[in-house]
Amino acid sequence: MTEKVTRTICFDCHAKCGILVHTDGDKITKVEGDPNHPNSLGMLCCKAFSAAQIHEHPDRLKYPMKRVGPRGSGQWERITWDEAYDTIYNKMQEIIAKHGPGSFCFSQGTGRGWNHFHFRFSASYGVPGTTLGVSHVCLFPVIGPCMFVWGYYNALDGCDLDHANCCVHWGINPATSFPGIHMPKFFQARKRGMKLIVIDPRFTDLAAKADIWLQIKPGTDGALALTMCNILIQEDLYDHEFVENWCYGFEEFAEHVKEWTPERCEEETWVPADKIVEAVHMIMENGPTTEAAMIGTGMHDNGITNGFTLAAFWALTGYLDRKGGITSNEFWDRMLQNEMTKQDEARKEFSENGYRLLGSDIKPFLAGGLSIQYPRAVFAAMKGTEGGDNYPVRGLVTVANDPVMAFEDSQEVFDSLMGLEFFCMKDYFMTPSGRYADMLLPSAHWVERDDQVDEEFYMDPCPFVTADKAVDPPGEGKSDWEFSLALGKRLKPEWWPWENSDEMHLYRFKEFYDYPENPDITIEEMREAGYLITAGGDKRVYEKYRKGLERPDGKLGFRTPSGRIELWNSGLQSYGYDPLPTYYRSQLYDPDRGFLSRYPLILITGCRDYPYYHSAWSNIPMQREIEPDPYVEIHPEAAIARGISDGDWVWIFNNTGRIKSRARVTKAVDPRVVSIPRLGWKEACKELGLQGFGMFDANPNTIIPQEPSEPKYGTSSMKSWCCEIERMVD
Ligand SMILES: Nc1nc2c(c(=O)[nH]1)N[C@H]1C(S)=C(S)[C@@H](COP(=O)(O)OP(=O)(O)OC[C@H]3O[C@@H](n4cnc5c(=O)[nH]c(N)nc54)[C@H](O)[C@@H]3O)O[C@H]1N2
Numbered sequence: 086m087t088e089k090v091t092r093t094i095c096f097d098c099h100a101k102c103g104i105l106v107h108t109d110g111d112k113i114t115k116v117e118g119d120p121n122h123p124n125s126l127g128m129l130c131c132k133a134f135s136a137a138q139i140h141e142h143p144d145r146l147k148y149p150m151k152r153v154g155p156r157g158s159g160q161w162e163r164i165t166w167d168e169a170y171d172t173i174y175n176k177m178q179e180i181i182a183k184h185g186p187g188s189f190c191f192s193q194g195t196g197r198g199w200n201h202f203h204f205r206f207s208a209s210y211g212v213p214g215t216t217l218g219v220s221h222v223c224l225f226p227v228i229g230p231c232m233f234v235w236g237y238y239n240a241l242d243g244c245d246l247d248h249a250n251c252c253v254h255w256g257i258n259p260a261t262s263f264p265g266i267h268m269p270k271f272f273q274a275r276k277r278g279m280k281l282i283v284i285d286p287r288f289t290d291l292a293a294k295a296d297i298w299l300q301i302k303p304g305t306d307g308a309l310a311l312t313m314c315n316i317l318i319q320e321d322l323y324d325h326e327f328v329e330n331w332c333y334g335f336e337e338f339a340e341h342v343k344e345w346t347p348e349r350c351e352e353e354t355w356v357p358a359d360k361i362v363e364a365v366h367m368i369m370e371n372g373p374t375t376e377a378a379m380i381g382t383g384m385h386d387n388g389i390t391n392g393f394t395l396a397a398f399w400a401l402t403g404y405l406d407r408k409g410g411i412t413s414n415e416f417w418d419r420m421l422q423n424e425m426t427k428q429d430e431a432r433k434e435f436s437e438n439g440y441r442l443l444g445s446d447i448k449p450f451l452a453g454g455l456s457i458q459y460p461r462a463v464f465a466a467m468k469g470t471e472g473g474d475n476y477p478v479r480g481l482v483t484v485a486n487d488p489v490m491a492f493e494d495s496q497e498v499f500d501s502l503m504g505l506e507f508f509c510m511k512d513y514f515m516t517p518s519g520r521y522a523d524m525l526l527p528s529a530h531w532v533e534r535d536d537q538v539d540e541e542f543y544m545d546p547c548p549f550v551t552a553d554k555a556v557d558p559p560g561e562g563k564s565d566w567e568f569s570l571a572l573g574k575r576l577k578p579e580w581w582p583w584e585n586s587d588e589m590h591l592y593r594f595k596e597f598y599d600y601p602e603n604p605d606i607t608i609e610e611m612r613e614a615g616y617l618i619t620a621g622g623d624k625r626v627y628e629k630y631r632k633g634l635e636r637p638d639g640k641l642g643f644r645t646p647s648g649r650i651e652l653w654n655s656g657l658q659s660y661g662y663d664p665l666p667t668y669y670r671s672q673l674y675d676p677d678r679g680f681l682s683r684y685p686l687i688l689i690t691g692c693r694d695y696p697y698y699h700s701a702w703s704n705i706p707m708q709r710e711i712e713p714d715p716y717v718e719i720h721p722e723a724a725i726a727r728g729i730s731d732g733d734w735v736w737i738f739n740n741t742g743r744i745k746s747r748a749r750v751t752k753a754v755d756p757r758v759v760s761i762p763r764l765g766w767k768e769a770c771k772e773l774g775l776q777g778f779g780m781f782d783a784n785p786n787t788i789i790p791q792e793p794s795e796p797k798y799g800t801s802s803m804k805s806w807c808c809e810i811e812r813m814v815d
């Protein structure tokens with residue numbers, strides 16, 4: 086046996102842990118964490134362990150295939166990659182010539198390492214922005230307001246766990262959602278005494294360990310954050326120096342939040358008034374305090390305004406870019422800069438030709454301001470119906486995205502996909518939507534591809550990572566980078582001069598990063614080093630705003646129009662928001678709309694679970710045995726009232742549809758709230774003899790409507806909707 090050890094990166098979640106893959110020929114014999122990865126420190130989770138099962142799985146897509154029978158008939162014929170590229174390219178030309186560039190979409194789910202090149206790819210065929218993606222529900226309601234208020238993005242990447250004395254997990258559960266990136270340093274920090282506050286409607290594993298757990302009513306974080314601001318001001322706990330010198334609009338804001346007493350907040354949020362005060366004291370008295378936040382506060386019809394209130398709260402604490410606080414990192418800007426994405430060129434041409442991105446009229450902030458087409462408008466345009474659109478959508482290629490599982494109102498999404506002229510899916514496995522595609526393309530798994538990471542989420546020291554492939558993909562699987570390069574070359578060769586993803590990665594590093602240690606670095610040296618640190622760790626400068634290092638023009642202050650933290654926010658105002666952070670009650674709780682009087686349980690969907698990543702992995706035995714069946718968390722009182730016992734199969738329903746699940750009776754949720762995890766248990770697991778539930782039967786998005794949604798941005802109520810539950814009659 087000749088064992089080889091390859092250092093690579095696990096791409097089964099955003100944590101992107103460092104991994105050492107042991108192989109014997111094409112066989113993966115062992116997978117272990119790389120102790121030298123500066124964030125994951127040798128940790129990995131249950132998902133990485135199944136790399137061998139995924140690599141060897143008999144159902145992997147292996148070759149490009151085209152449909153030969155009717156849609157959904159399962160009749161496919163193998164084709165070459167060249168034929169696949171030519172077909173896609175020719176279809177694009179044909180459709181774009183008739184309807185304009187936006188009529189051909191490339192969808193992406195979670196970022197899989199090529200966001201920057203994805204933007205360049207869209208620009209290469211004339212589209213400025215995202216044609217179809219999940220940004221309307223994913224992290225933007227959290228990070229976007231940070232950018233508008235502080236001038237920099239943050240979700241959990243600014244979380245300075247190495248130096249914080251207190252940490253707030255606000256609408257995030259990193260033990261399940263970002264294990265490798267957050268937990269190793271989190272445990273180190275806890276060992277040295279860091280306090281923990283968890284703000285979550287569910288009693289999560291981390292809430293169980295927290296010093297304070299605020300069990301909030303879903304969708305009411307805006308009220309909580311404003312109340313916390315008011316406490317800071319009333320008790321004179323806020324950072325005077327920071328507020329006076331670096332914030333804009335404080336006087337008006339202080340007046341604006343006066344109404345938010347802890348007692349009023351308790352009525353709105355269910356969080357006991359004294360606990361809110363206690364939490365604020367802990368944040369200020371045990372500082373520096375840091376924060377990790379993700380989609381818990383944002384996936385509501387008031388998501389953006391909630392994010393705005395949270396950003397205001399952290400500004401008043403003064404912990405921004407302070408050691409142990411919420412650092413300002415550079416990789417988001419590097420990912421989005423025009424030299425990389427070529428978006429400005431595309432934007433100019435697109436508007437000169439009279440196009441507007443789909444949804445610009447109904448969601449001006451998302452589609453108009455941020456250049457992300459509103460999915461609802463895109464799906465409507467696939468059917469050629471409603472939406473005030475200026476072009477139909479006729480072609481779609483999905484890359485790491487399963488639309489019927491990911492977007493709200495699955496039935497509507499499926500019907501829309503069936504209206505397409507051309508639909509192609511690139512994935513590791515066949516998926517529910519893929520069964521109805523016209524073309525399938527096989528993807529190389531992360532153990533089977535050279536990988537590159539320089540975007541999203543690595544906290545300090547924010548490494549730039551180059552990873553090696555450990556084994557060959559089965560058949561002719563290709564990475565998404567190789568795919569975009571091959572098509573990019575056909576579409577706009579001058580923007581795609583590279584021969585392979587290594588060259589693309591090297592270009593990224595040389596063009597966009599400073600690395601004086603070795604300015605002539607080669608890809609071999611990058612691979613040898615594995616993790617390059619360009620601005621974090623020992624090189625980190627805190628409080629850059631005081632040193633003229635935060636703004637590109639070298640002036641003091643933040644990257645906002647006023648140079649200050651903008652509590653009064655003309656940027657958000659220009660998209661129709663109140664210029665001061667304001668709480669809007671979700672439509673779910675409007676008695677006139679009557680949602681809860683018809684379906685009385687508040688429904689949270691999509692909470693991350695340990696073994697799964699979105700809709701993937703129900704076919705993988707090592708994952709499926711951890712959570713074999715779909716489940717819904719329901720409180721004993723709510724279960725008894727409905728004659729439901731733990732483990733019973735139930736229907737969960739509302740006027741959008743119904744799904745099957747097993748009751749998990751638990752006090753982890755409030756009696757008025759139920760929670761379904763993200764997965765849809767879509768595929769069967771043959772090895773364990775467990776069934777798959779297909780597109781609709783256990784998919785929470787079957788019962789999430791497209792409306793109500795956030796008025797200008799479009800987030801749907803995936804974490805605050807309504808349902809009723811009843812025991813299934815055998
Ligand atoms: N109800 C509800 N819906 C949600 C959410 C929720 O909380 N609740 N969360 C939303 C959020 S935040 C997001 S980001 C979306 C995510 O949604 P998506 O990212 O669309 O997730 P999936 O639907 O699982 O699609 C991912 C597919 O990509 C494949 N895949 C994995 N890695 C790769 C790769 O490297 N290359 C290729 N080509 N394929 C790959 C997997 O096999 C899987 O079939 O879901 C959203 N939908």
Ligand SMILES: Nc1nc2c(c(=O)[nH]1)N[C@H]1C(S)=C(S)[C@@H](COP(=O)(O)OP(=O)(O)OC[C@H]3O[C@@H](n4cnc5c(=O)[nH]c(N)nc54)[C@H](O)[C@@H]3O)O[C@H]1N2
Pocket residue numbers: 098099195223224255256257258259261262263284285286287289301302303304305306378379380381382689690691692693694695696697698699700763804805
């Ligand atoms: N294992 C696994 N990891 C993943 C993913 C996955 O599918 N599986 N998906 C990845 C992606 S794309 C994303 S965007 C991230 C998301 O990462 P997280 O934000 O951590 O995801 P969730 O578990 O959906 O939501 C976090 C917490 O928010 C709580 N919550 C629900 N409603 C509210 C509310 O109104 N207020 C507050 N304060 N909290 C609320 C939920 O109970 C949950 O515990 O996870 C990433 N990591």
Ligand code: SF4
Pocket residue numbers: 095096097098099100101102128129130131132133263264265266
């Ligand atoms: S936490 Fe788990 S799934 Fe995520 S990157 Fe690390 S090993 Fe992979």
Ligand SMILES: [Mo]
Pocket residue numbers: 195223224
């Ligand atoms: Mo996401």
